[in-house]
Amino acid sequence: MLCIFCPHCGEYREEEEFSARGQAHIKRPEDPEACSDEEWGNYMFFRKNPKGLHHELWVHSAGCGKFFNMTRDTVSYEIKETYKIGEQPSVVAAEK
């Protein structure tokens, strides 16, 4: 069970209070009608599955109710950082 720092509450809380909501930083296209089916399909369905650093969207569902981002190592489960929506990660995977 992870121990997660909620950037809104400013506290470490137990994973039981949170819900994972998949990959972070997936922006809804500004003009959906201008997207091809393939572009829209990529936006809706295609997600990364990295071994190593992963930027994830979480929500403090049984706490403050706020969404935030988390950078987590999918191998060690180490949480590198949590940061608010709209902010960019300071820890990123090396380009391959």
Next chain:
Amino acid sequence: MTQPNRVQDAGRINRSRPLTFTFNGRTFQGYEGDTVASALLANGIDIVGRSFKYARPRGIVAAGAEEPNAVLQLGASEAAQIPNVRATQQELYNGLECASTNGWPTVEFDVMAYLGKIGGGMMPPGFYNKTFMSPQSLWPTYEKYIRKAAGLGRASKQKDPDTYDHLNQHCDVLVVGGGAAGLAAALAAGEAGARVILADEQAEFGGALLHSNDWINEKPASNWVAETVARLRTMDNVQLLPYSTVNGYHDHNFLTIHQRQTDHLGETAPQGLTRQRLHRVRAGWVVLATGAHERPLVYANNDVPGCMIASAVSTYIRRYGVVPGNRLVVATTNDYAYQTAIDWANTGRQVVAVVDSRPDPDGELVAAAEKAGIRVIKGSVVYDVQGSKRVKSVSVARLSTTELSLAGSETTLDCDTVATSGGWSPVVHLSCHTGSRPVWDDDVIGFVPGPANQKQLLAGGIQGHYSIAECLAEGFSAGAQAATNAGFDKPTDLTVPKVHEPSVGKAMPLFYVPHKQPMTRAPKQFVDYQNDVTAASIDVATREGFEAIEHVKRYTALGFGTDQGKLGNINGMAITAQAVNKTIPETGTTVFRPNYTPVTFGAIAGRNARELFVPERYTAMHQWHVDNGAKFEDVGEWKRPWYYPKAGESMQDSLNREVLAVRNGVGMLDASTLGKIDIQGKDAREFLGRIYTNAWAKLAVGKCRYGLMCGEDGMVFDDGVTSCLGENHFLMTTTTGGAAHVLEWLELYHQTEWPELEVFFTSVTDHWATMTIGGPDSRKLLAELCDDIDLDKDAFKFMDWRQGTVAGVPARVFRISFTGELSYEINVQANFGMHVWKKLMEHGAKYGITPYGTETMHILRAEKGFIIVGQDTDSTLHPYDLGMGWAVAQQKPFSFVGKRGMSREDPTKANRKQLVGLLTKDPQKVLPEGAQAVADPKQAIPMTMLGHVTSSYYSATLGRSIAMGTIRGGLDRMGETVYYPMLDGSVVEAEICSPVFYDPKGDRQNV
């Protein structure tokens, strides 16, 4: 009652407290402080069970968590039956009743033994996979027979009479294991001021020091244990947990501790006490001081009762005052087992010989044994055992100095007990739980923990360091380090005690003892007792191509018992390595997963059981429903009235009565459970337009509108009515089960996509009690209780809402309808709900007001063709599939959620499944929900399925059955016939039609 193997005076048992217990129906006596295992051995019980596969008699081999054979069924009463209890870890209490888990019909005579004896050929490795998988249809038969014969323990069929707890805790330092290293670590961390938890699986702290012959600070080691525990007890910042196994080491230093609080007092907990507790601990730092398990040697017939682990024999003698035999042969590769020979000799019983595989052992214990007159046979091994129900003699021969084989002729030694030591295996399990792979250490001759993945330190035996001096020093150091890492100052008042213990000579790596016969021909040489895995079966597995250790384990079942192969895994890996001509580290490492020892379901569930398993939500009128005989239905967490049967009515009778009451008079539904979300802010209207498929720009204050909510894929996932309370204020209703999800959905889009919109969402579901009165008489009824709203049909129209007073309390009244009748949804503050409900019932009596439940609501709405999201939809249907294109405003300026998704290639192609009405040819036949439609019922299986029935009822209003369902291209197939093949071979014929079966023009709700 005599205990033939009990030694005078020795041990830590309380001889003034004799205890009576039964094993397999026979009564025995032991003492307070005994385990079931020590008491059985004291009474000379050799056979405690039959082996799993070959049904061979098995005796106790170990004295702790690693015991593979003495796994018993515990409990006198049916309610307290506990399976798979390790006799070595169960403390004796008066009246304890236990029985062998394996062995049918008895452990002394066992049918399976004959099967096992007919030949190893009958049960080769992979036996279950190979033999019993074909024909597959017979597997249940095989399984039943094997389970009965082999025995796997059984759970009680009755309710567990006990309660169990969870306790969430934080600490700075968690010390796992209360032996020399653990006690020292706890002391150091405690003295530093850290909050410490010290957990040990045994009744007493001290570990091996409790049966040690060695001295600490010029006193017996057990004195140091007593002093240290006493000192720890005085420290407020130290929590001592005996009977507590740290069974899992999870992410971010989260550990679970299984504390058996009353298992030593009786089979059920004394009044007012909780039987077991699961501590869920988030630790700052963890010190693993879990020690090591002694490895048995693998030799022929090494499972005959009387074959034990050397240190276990010492434990029984010195801790429990039990000497488990008369004539002992010790077989060893190291110095430690010499202590066992000395301990045995000190009881006055005979030590036949110590057989040491090393040609020139030179440690102090070797000298001490020889000085005591014990015969030491050097450079030799015990390679075979004679006897079946108890050891009768052993075969000894010299070990070649150049290869793994015997040299020279054999000697037979008469004895009844063989104590073996193949060295020690550090207990690396918890470190493995964190994902750290253990690494082989040639000096230790065992696996030690790999690099730490978490905030974890090690001390003592887990590192392969076994001397008391090392354990104490490492314990103090790790405890102090953990405390300073956690932010405390280094403890000052600590000096490592002086230890007097013999120096230990070099051990020899030996895992498999060769026989005169090759491995595959030799008598069975057991590696994993619990799963009956032999050296030969591992060899066979490697020859069949299973060379990776994980494959060998799965093919042979090595390590898959309830003991997780604590004794056998390392020997099994070594034998695998030998078979494939690799080193042990090349062969791989072994991985252990939680739990370290089995945990009861009770402890896992804690208080989250029975009525606390899932929280139940009740509406404000719940008690009225109970008092008036409602049957309830679970909807999400809610208990909703399902229907209200009257005496003598069948369910269908009740439904018919309730349906007709609404159609012809007035009925009332408790609709409080519908999700309600209060939406405010200057951009609330804009937000609604983006999230719903239809238009909201022009909805005036006082008006209500139905909306559909879709995912980005265009598929419907919720629906409901939203009302405009003020220019910037709306009340959204959601499905009962979808409320929480919808609220999060709104928040998701607001927080992550459109934070610039000024809008706020608040769940107000529980704030309101909602009662729906529906039927031609509902206006008259409402008028009796409401005098400040103009109820005239033109003043208060369908899809309007008004603020007013109902039954004397403030109310929001919504003129909306899910039944197609004239209908009012009255919302009052929840605490007034019961009052208003009762007033409505009272005044409604003259109209024959009839309370109705969810089932009648479902029928009424189906008569009108209204969908229920989640029943008629399944996230593959978009609004057009539902025939609800009227609820999609394609011309809205913002590309609302779902718009782009539903215009993709697949959602727009022809012949999609679409929701339609269905009328059976036989009007009295009600289609089963879920039934599959086909075009040709005579088509060969697999038939082409066109869709399925989503809703189906008998409609009293129409005097016939009605149904809704999906059909490929259904909206263009009105009037066509489809067929529903039934399980019994019959076929139901139905005609596709509009799903609006009643009042298609909607006249009744507009009156």
